[in-house]
Amino acid sequence: MHAPRCPSLAVLGVLLLPASASAEPTNENAVPWTASDDVQVDLTAYTEANPPEMNVTAESRPEHLGDKIVFVNFDGADMNGCGNKPQNNCSTIFTGTVLPFEGDAGHRASIVQVVREKVAPFGISVTDTRPTSGDYDMEMVGAWQGVDPGGAAGVAPGIDCWDSSGGQTSFTMINGNAEAVAEVILQEIAHTWGLAHVDDMGDLLFPTTQGMGKVFKDACIQIVSDTNLTPSSSGCSHHQQACGSNSRQNSYQELLMIFGPGVPDTTPPTVEIVEPADGSQFPSGTQVDVTIVLDDNQTPMLFTTRLTLEGSSLPEPQEQVADYAGPADYTFGLAGLPDGQYTVTFEVSDEEDN
Ligand SMILES: [Ca+2]
Ligand SMILES: [Ca+2]
Ligand SMILES: [Zn+2]
Secondary structure (H helix, E strand, C coil), X not given: CCCXXXXXXXEEEXXXXXXXXCCCCCCCCCCCCCCCCCXXXXXXXXXXXXXXXXXXXXXXXXXXXXXXXXXXXXXXXXXXXXXXXXXXXXXXXXXXXXXXXXXXXXXXXXXXXXXXXXXXXXXXXXXXXXXXXXXXXXXXXXXXXXXXXXXXXXXXXXXXXXXXXXXXXXXXXXXXXXXXXXXXXXXXXXXXXXXXXXXXXCECCCCCCXXXXXXXXXXXXXXXXXXXXXXXXXXXXHHHHHHCCCCEECHHHHHHHHHCECCCCCCCCEEEEEECCCCEEECCCCCEEEEEEEECCCCCEEEEEXXXXXXXXXXXXXXXXXXXXXXXXXEEEEECCCXXXXXXXXXXXXXXXX
16 A cells, blocks of 8 residues: 655545435434445446546646756657757658557556656656757657558667757657666667667666666676677767776766756645535435546656545445546546545655655
């Protein structure tokens, strides 16, 4: 069970009234309710078959946690051969249409969460919303319309020593689990920061998709020129500074040199119950639709949400914990409740347990 240290909270009181006057109060409480020993609380909204309705709130983000902004573009774009700057969807690699990523909001947020975790030590922030100004990298994540990428999982315009060219466009063409997609994103974008391929399956710069749980390793590793792992060297002086050699790379230390240390997200998320109003009363047997708005300083965000339903008709509070992508609003249908007075509480935490 997930227990947020400092959760954001929203509380709602709801009253279900009996349809007729025949319902007898069974205790001395002034609130009429029907007691039962086999209370069934049907939180249908929390089952996988009945996911809550989601409405994404599109706002201009992000808060800039680090100076380097990575924009993960899942929405597709028509690419133009105008260089490699993201601002006008420029790319010298591909000038066709990148299709929208075939993955829902939850999958997209899970991918970004993995990318965020792996760049957390460095001054880099990650968003799925295009910045309205300033310099940023753009990773196009999606299939190329009508083009077979020839087995390539991703592609970048080249090795940009010290990220001296600033923001650039690169591509991830595969789909799969969040870890697999995130690792391709990170390798392509790391090339546009100056990192070369290395001979270590545990490093994100290993030249194939073999291996899992890769990180930017804090170790000097042999640079290689191809997937046959042919030893090589690179002209970027950050290799020399980190490892005293042009033929070895310390991915972790070199990113720290280029971007500085990470800036943690300390801004807690917010949750607000917008429907129904506190103290609302409903006819007996009504499904009560509860709509919440989840928001955070970062987007996308995987929110961990805890719903608690307490009521005089329930032998004990009902509790459900689940993850939802946002910022967005969700509607939960509370159905099958006996008459009574209920309190619905939502607690929410962000990816950093704020
Ligand atoms: Ca660059
Ligand atoms: Ca936050
Ligand atoms: Zn590569």
